[in-house]
Amino acid sequence: MIPAEVRAAQRALGRYQPTPTQSQSPALPIQSTSSTDVEAVLVEILDADRVDIIGVLPPHCVDRLVELHALRETAEGRGSLPSHVRYVTPARDRVTLYRQPGVLGTLVQRWITGVAGLRNWLEPRTTDPNRSRRLEIFQFDDMFLDCVVYSVRDGVERAAILSQLPILTSGQVRPATAISTVVASRMSTTQINDLKTYIRLLLSQATPLTQRQIRCSSTENRRIGGPFVPAIRRVAAYGRLAVDDVEPVAVVAICANTASGPCVLLKPRNLKNSRDDFRKLSLVSERILIEDMSQYSRGSIDGDHEKALDDLWMAANQPEPFLIPEESFRKAAQRELFVTCGLDVVSDRLSLKGTCVLDREDEATHLGFYVFRLDLLRSTGVDELKEVQAWNPELTLVPIADLYSTPIRPRLNRLLTRKQDWLVDHVFSTQ
Secondary structure (H helix, E strand, O other), X not given: OOOHXXXXXXXXXXXXXXXXXXXXXXXXXXXXXXXXXXXXXXXXHHHOOEXXXXXXXXXXXXXXXXXXXXXXXXXXXXXXXXXXXXXXXXXXXXXXXXXXXXXXXXXHHHHHHHHHHHHHHHOOOEOOOOOOOOEEEEXXXXXXXXXXXXXXXXXXXXXXXXXXXXXXXXXXXXXXXXXXXXXXXXXOHHHHHHHHHHHHHHHHHOEEOOOEEEEEOOOOOOOOXXXXXXXXXXXXXXXXXXXXXXXXXXXXXXXXXXXXXXXXXXXXXXXXXXXXXXXXXXXXXXXXXXXXXXXXXXXXXXXXXXXXXXXXXXXXXOOOOOEOOHHHHHHHHHHHHHHHHOOOOOHHHOEEEEEEEEEOXXXXXXXXXXXXXXXXXXXXXXXXXXXXXXXXXXXXXXXXXXXXXXXXXXXXXXXXXXXXXXXXXXXXXXX
């Protein structure tokens, strides 16, 4: 029996956008859909009192969880979320061994998407230090790329394995084919009892994977709209802000030449891909994590935030002032280019156009931007624009000449509107 919300999701979201043919771009991933078995497991996650997820949650499943949650909000006026989720995934150090020179690599991309997707969905940004956490992330010292889901609702236990199949491309199958690339396998009652024991033992050996961000000082950034000085103030848990924090952000203007003239790709911001500025259009952006300062964190970084800051400062040879290096902004930009666009680009392709500071209108915190430009490659053999559009059909391609026209300007976020002249002159201009 397929749950009603699954049938509704399939009707509302099952429309398939065909990918380009092989002659246009031979390496595009084929559109993935979900089988009813996979959808049923995802619905159980939404309905659960508590959930344990072991391994690497497939990117498609992260997207579908957000979509199903949004459908419920629309249909019922409310959206259910699991009360407590524990995500236990391979250790960051294990996964990054598979990073390819200059780019992220497929395995690292999948791992990042699982961690970031669950975090954005379950842990919205807040300035309340006492807000309880719905999501806990742990890491274990081994490689396991499947995904085991154990859920409990009203005392009823369920468990399933979600396996990500190898990604097919349009060179191997018909371009209009939409198939499930995730397979679900149910576990028996006996297996569930064994799994509960295993999870308890695994958690006793796992360590917390604390997603931590760098916060900058407002003292050096008093002139709103002026250049951003990334002077480090503190290390903080992801999404947790304090008064006068400046949140450092890497921003990328993704530009492409088209028959309609120069264009820019904008991201419609929603719960699935962002933590604020919902229902607005923005450039691609990402916050700076402590991992982005890997040149200073190859040794041990303490779990305590204040001690972690001192560890970074010592590893950087006690600099004064202590600034976030440009390389860290580039790493954050590379990470988000994959998550949002499916692009795995080398750092040198990102052209730094400038920096600026803006305040948040609704709270006493600020945003510090490093703004890069990426020009997409377009040729008969390689067309990155089509690859990006196939990866993420939600992205909006806008002619730069029309960006600030009457129909579009009200939909733009704060950076695009408040820094319009600077962006037009220094970022979107090719002069």
